[in-house]
Amino acid sequence: xxxxxxxxxxxxxxxxxxxxxxxxxxxxxxxxxxxxxxxxxxxxxxxxxxxxxxxxxxxxxxxxxxxxxxxxxxxxxxxxxxxxxxxxxxxxxxxxxxxxxxxxxxxxxxxxxxxxxxxxxxxxxxxxxxxxxxxxxxxxxxxxxxxxxxxxxxxxxxxxxxxxxxxxxxxxxxxxxxxxxxxxxxxxxxxxxxxxxxxxxxxxxxxxxxxxxxxxxxxxxxxxxx
Amino acid sequence: xxxxxxxxxxxxxxxxxxxxxxxxxxxxxxxxxxxxxxxxxxxxxxxxxxxxxxxxxxxxxxxxxxxxxxxxxxxxxxxxxxxxxxxxxxxxxxxxxxxxxxxxxxxxxxxxxxxxxxxxxxxxxxxxxxxxxxxxxxxxxxxxxxxxxxxxxxxxxxxxxxxxxxxxxxxxxxxxxxxxxxxxxxxxxxxxxxxxxxxxxxxxxxxxxxxxxxxxxxxxxxxxxxxxxxxxxxxxxxxxxxxxxxxxxxxxxxxxxxxxxxxxxxxxxxxxxxxxxxxxxxxxxxxxxxxxxxxxxxxxxxxxxxxxxxxxxxxxxxxxxxxxxxxxxxxxxxxxxxxxxxxxxxxxxxxxxxxxxxxxxxxxxxxxxxxxxxxxxxxxxxxxxxxxxxxxxxxxxxxxxxxxxxxxxxxxxxxxxxxxxxxxxxxxxxxxxxxxxxxxxxxxxxxxxxxxxxxxxxxxxxxxxxxxxxxxxxxxxxxxxxxxxxxxxxxxxxxxxxxxxxxxxxxxxxxxxxxxxxxxxxxxxxxxxxxxxxxxxxxxxxxxxxxxxxxxxxxxxxxxxxxxxxxxxxxxxxxxxxxxxxxxxxxxxxxxxxxxxxxxxxxxxxxxxxxx
Numbered sequence: 005x006x007x008x009x010x011x012x013x014x015x016x017x018x019x020x021x022x023x024x025x026x027x028x029x030x031x032x033x034x035x036x037x038x039x040x041x042x043x044x045x046x047x048x049x050x051x052x053x054x055x056x057x058x059x060x061x062x063x064x065x066x067x068x069x070x071x072x073x074x075x076x077x078x079x080x081x082x083x084x085x086x087x088x089x090x091x092x093x094x095x096x097x098x099x100x101x102x103x104x105x106x107x108x109x110x111x112x113x114x115x116x117x118x119x120x121x122x123x124x125x126x127x128x129x130x131x132x133x134x135x136x137x138x139x140x141x142x143x144x145x146x147x148x149x150x151x152x153x154x155x156x157x158x159x160x161x162x163x164x165x166x167x168x169x170x171x172x173x174x175x176x177x178x179x180x181x182x183x184x185x186x187x188x189x190x191x192x193x194x195x196x197x198x199x200x201x202x203x204x205x206x207x208x209x210x211x212x213x214x215x216x217x218x219x220x221x222x223x224x225x226x227x228x229x230x
Numbered sequence: 231x232x233x234x235x236x237x238x239x240x241x242x243x244x245x246x247x248x249x250x251x252x253x254x255x256x257x258x259x260x261x262x263x264x265x266x267x268x269x270x271x272x273x274x275x276x277x278x279x280x281x282x283x284x285x286x287x288x289x290x291x292x293x294x295x296x297x298x299x300x301x302x303x304x305x306x307x308x309x310x311x312x313x314x315x316x317x318x319x320x321x322x323x324x325x326x327x328x329x330x331x332x333x334x335x336x337x338x339x340x341x342x343x344x345x346x347x348x349x350x351x352x353x354x355x356x357x358x359x360x361x362x363x364x365x366x367x368x369x370x371x372x373x374x375x376x377x378x379x380x381x382x383x384x385x386x387x388x389x390x391x392x393x394x395x396x397x398x399x400x401x402x403x404x405x406x407x408x409x410x411x412x413x414x415x416x417x418x419x420x421x422x423x424x425x426x427x428x429x430x431x432x433x434x435x436x437x438x439x440x441x442x443x444x445x446x447x448x449x450x451x452x453x454x455x456x457x458x459x460x461x462x463x464x465x466x467x468x469x470x471x472x473x474x475x476x477x478x479x480x481x482x483x484x485x486x487x488x489x490x491x492x493x494x495x496x497x498x499x500x501x502x503x504x505x506x507x508x509x510x511x512x513x514x515x516x517x518x519x520x521x522x523x524x525x526x527x528x529x530x531x532x533x534x535x536x537x538x539x540x541x542x543x544x545x546x547x548x549x550x551x552x553x554x555x556x557x558x559x560x561x562x563x564x565x566x567x568x569x570x571x572x573x574x575x576x577x578x579x580x581x582x583x584x585x586x587x588x589x590x591x592x593x594x595x596x597x598x599x600x601x602x603x604x605x606x607x608x609x610x611x612x613x614x615x616x617x618x619x620x621x622x623x624x625x626x627x628x629x630x631x632x633x634x635x636x637x638x639x640x641x642x643x644x645x646x647x648x649x650x651x652x653x654x655x656x657x658x659x660x661x662x663x664x665x666x667x668x669x670x671x672x673x674x675x676x677x678x679x680x681x682x683x684x685x686x687x688x689x690x691x692x693x694x695x696x697x698x699x700x701x702x703x704x705x706x707x708x709x710x711x712x713x714x715x716x717x718x719x720x721x722x723x724x725x726x727x728x729x730x731x732x733x734x735x736x737x738x739x740x741x742x743x744x745x746x747x748x749x750x751x752x753x754x755x756x757x758x759x760x761x762x763x764x765x766x767x768x769x770x771x772x773x774x775x776x777x778x779x780x781x782x783x784x785x786x787x788x789x790x791x792x793x794x795x796x797x798x799x800x801x802x803x804x805x806x807x808x809x810x811x812x813x814x815x816x817x818x819x820x821x822x823x824x825x826x827x828x829x830x831x832x833x834x835x836x837x838x839x840x841x842x
Contacts, residue, residue: 016565018460020811021556026831029461030809034366034453041371044447048477052439056481059525063485066521067500145497148516152500155492 042195050202053163057206060159064152064214065225082136086129087211093122094204097197104193109186116175116193119200123168130161149218156210160203167199271368271452273799285381287373288798289444292380293359294690296350299380303387304347308757310339319750321732329731330418333402336729337419338390340405341427344533345434346387348675352540353438353476354383356682357445357469359690363788364466366454366806368799370444379444382437386430393419393426401427404729406530407486409501409522410514413494425494428487435480435487445473454787456808460564461827463786463812464557467564468543471571472536478575479532486525493517523585527578534671535574539567541678542609545634547812548681549613551784552628553620554823556813558612566605566612573602583651584658592651599649603642610639621816621823626700630681633708634674641670644719659729662722665715673711680704683763687770688777692794695770703762710756717745783824786812790828 019025037044100115134154137143144154174192181189213221276282283291314335317324358376362369370376393400402418403411411417412424419427449462449470462470489500493514501522502514542563550557557563579587579595613635622628644666648654657663680703687695726733726742733742780789792802806828814825820837 015459016561016568018458019561020458020460021560021813026810029458030456032456032458034455034457036450036453036459039451041447041451044451045372045443048443048446052477052481055478056485059482059485059528063489063500063521063525066524067517144492145499145513148499151492151498155489155498155500 040191040195042191043198046195046198046202049199053202053206056159057156057209060152060156061209061213064148064156065222067148067152068222082129082133083211083215086126086133087207089122089126089129090204090207093119093126093200096122097200101194101197104187104190107187109183112183112186112193113179116171116178120168120171120175123164123171123200127161127164130157133157153214156214160207160210163206164203167196167203170199171196271371273369274373275798285377287369287377289358289362289370289373289376290690290796290798290800292376293355293357295380296354296358296383297356299384299387300347300351300355303342303390304351305760306391307339307342307347308760310335310342312754312757314339315750315753317731319747319753330399330402332731333404333729334400334418334423337402337405337407338394338400342390343672344405344537345431346390348537348671349438349476349533350383351679352537352675353445353469353473354380354441356465356540356544357441357473359686360465360788361445361448361469362452363791363796363800364463364786365449365452366457366787366801366808367448367452368801368805371447371452372440372444375440376444379437379441382433382440386433386437389426389433390430393423393430396422396426398423406523406526407490408526409490409493409519410503410505413490413502414505414507425491428491428494431483431487435484438476438480442473442477445469446477454805454808457787457827460561461808461811463543464546464560464563464567465540465543465786467567468540468546471567472539475532475539475571475574476536479529479536482525483529486522486529489525490522520582520585523582524578527581528575530581531578532571532574534667535570537671537675539571541634541675542567542570544682545613545631545678546609546616547786548627548678548685549616549631550813550815551685551782552625552631553617553622554815555616555620556815558615558618559608560811560813562608563612566609569605570602573598573605577602580649580654583654589651596649596651600646603646603649606642610635610642625684626695626697626704627681627685629701629704629708630677630684633704634677634681637669637677637708637711638674641666641668641674645670657722659727660722661718661726661728664728665718665722668718669711669715673715677707680707680763685782686788687767688781688794689788690795691771691774692777693770693774694777694781695766695774699762699766699769703759703766706759706762707756710752710759713752714749714756717749721745780826783822785810785814785824785826787827790826 018029020029039047096115096119100112100119103109103112103115134157137150137153142150144151170192174189174196178186178189178193274287276286276288286292286295313324313327314332317327317332358370361367390400398419398421400419401407401412401423403420403424407424407427411420413420449466453462489498492498493500493502497513499514499517501519502512502517503519504515505512546557546563576598577595579591580599583592583595613631644662648657648663648666684695684700687693721742724742733746777794779794782789787806787808788796790806791797791800808827809830810825810827812827814820814837816823817825817834817837820834825834825837
């Protein structure tokens with residue numbers, strides 16, 4: 005981060021009209037960061053998604069009325085299972101990244117399919133979880149807590165579906181390639197891996213703040229304001 | 231995959247090699263440029279009419295598509311403003327219009343002009359056309375995504391306009407769409423109207439995100455050799471920073487629109503408090519309408535700068551080219567753009583002074599609002615100092631530039647009034663506010679658009695626009711706009727409220743009647759004057775004077791393509807190599823009064839670049 009800030013300020017203080025700077029600038033290759041366009045896109049999407057989810061969190065905290073009791077909330081075990089699945093997805097993506105680094109391409113196809121399968125399993129689990137909530141009488145309009153809960157999980161699911169769309173495109177290409185050619189897709193695969201890591205981070209934030217420690221989190225936020 | 235550029239990797243050459251074949255005096259050391267390390271971009275070339283002009287992946291065509299569609303929606307916005315002014319100035323002639331119609335026109339006019347006209351035109355139109363050309367790229371980095379971005383915008387406009395034809399008509403809740411009234415019965419368009427508005431905004435944001443990704447990554451990662459960030463023209467800096475703002479601000483609009491749709495369709499209460507209606511308690515409860523205001527203005531205020539920053543960048547380049555001087559304080563101009571962009575996220579609640587916020591918040595937001603005036607004023611000074619002792623060409627482009635500076639200062643000063651809580655409270659919801667924001671983010675950016683159209687039309691079409699018609703267009707717009715908005719400040723001072731269908735009968739209102747008639751007449755003339763441009767474009771396309779290469783003798787890369795207008799891929803078989811910034815005008819010792827960005831140092835060894 006400090007490197008980025010240094011680079012940014014270093015750039016902004018350049019004097020492009022001076023001869024010494026001109027000589028240096030003429031050696032510039034044209035790229036600002038030494039990463040692929042795909043990875044750049046994922047990082048920018050992180051930025052946008054971070055703002056989006058932060059706003060959802062803020063709205064959640066803003067709309068929980070002081071009198072609303074959040075202790076009674078149903079906490080079925082399924083969400084733990086779904087969270088574990090998401091950890092497994094990240095684990096398998098980690099394996100893929102390591103294989104790419106070592107240029108060992110034998111297991112990449114299999115692991116990519118596992119990643120997609122587990123992600124769809126996660127979405128299936130989330131849908132079941134919604135049904136469990138609804139069966140227990142907790143609908144999207146029941147109170148503002150559940151409105152935020154459904155809203156957040158829906159947005160996270162859509163975010164995952166967006167990732168799965170690109171996973172489908174990359175995987176279908178990879179499956180057609182020989183093992184020796186898979187390294188050509190390295191940029192796309194590592195961008196996907198980064199994307200899923202971010203999905204896990206957002207999910208953990210949600211899981212801790214809105215699900216696991218929702219009462220103490222709200223109490224802490226209220227104490228900050230008071 | 232491109233066939234045309236497949237061999238280009240092999241013939242990427244250092245500029246020194248290029249020069250030595252044509253100019254024997256060049257010095258290889260002086261002009262040394264690092265060989266290309268990045269492979270050339272593969273492009274998809276359309277072969278049918280559909281892939282060349284409709285579902286096209288060329289950023290220039292997409293830019294023109296954005297421009298045309300945004301102009302079309304802008305004309306609808308203009309017609310709506312005429313109808314509003316007809317009602318306000320000559321209510322007896324507007325018998326067909328009900329109060330509901332009026333509110334719907336107000337709402338649609340506001341949303342269309344801010345989002346679907348100005349934002350789409352600056353970022354989608356100018357961004358797409360100019361970014362790849364100005365940074366020396368063949369195209370945007372993700373051309374397919376770029377094409378999808380435009381078609382999402384197209385669908386968003388379609389959905390928005392469809393709301394005119396659904397039962398109940400479009401939403402009439404004001405362009406700010408404040409709940410709870412936006413979704414409750416009694417407000418025009420509270421059924422399908424508001425739903426279509428939200429859907430359209432969601433589509434717009436999704437589409438823009440795809441385009442924005444392209445703008446950012448193209449600027450950061452796909453510049454040509456020698457094009458450092460601090461050698462980029464200010465137009466690119468403005469569009470780049472505005473895109474960053476948009477990427478961070480539009481999620482707030484997205485979240486607000488989604489939540490409001492859920493409130494409307496699924497009965498959630500994100501923005502809905504407990505409400506009594508005709509003695510009955512509605513099913514809503516627990517939500518906060520103020521939350522929507524925060525979300526809306528967290529988007530809404532940066533939106534002002536999403537429009538203004540590209541305008542700042544473009545005007546800087548136009549002034550520099552047409553006064554034949556380097557831009558005064560280039561670094562300061564870049565810093566000002568970045569600082570304004572950053573500060574724009576800390577001022578949103580100045581739109582909410584009357585929402586009952588804690589006075590300390592008001593104090594905080596008033597302070598941040600007034601701080602923004604500092605970098606903004608720096609920019610104005612620098613524009614004036616660029617003009618100072620310049621070899622000014624008093625052409626249509628320059629007239630629009632001068633018109634912009636005056637109008638922007640005018641609107642900016644009234645912004646300082648409204649930024650102070652104690653002044654804002656009595657002026658809030660009066661015509662003073664209308665006059666302020668139309669001056670600063672309506673007319674001022676419009677003048678930049680017009681200047682930019684007259685400036686870059688020769689690049690896009692190879693023809694000049696008629697100067698004579700251009701000057702008529704300018705003077706009618708400039709004088710007409712002041713005839714509209716100067717009196718409006720007075721209306722605000724005497725307390726005439728905004729968003730009133732008709733003025734109630736009171737002694738002080740009578741003085742506003744004549745003024746409203748005058749304003750409406752001026753609005754009709756100014757609106758009609760815009761069609762001069764359309765006539766000028768059609769006429770110039772048919773019989774306009776051929777412009778040739780680089781007709782304004784500018785330095786930036788967009789004018790240096792091998793063909794004019796530039797073809798797909800922009801640069802033929804060889805990417806340009808940049809040796810300097812874009813502002814070497816009237817350099818002492820140089821043969822001509824401009825040194826293009828691609829001119830190698832060996833060709834201008836006797837020149838002395840002035841420090842600013």
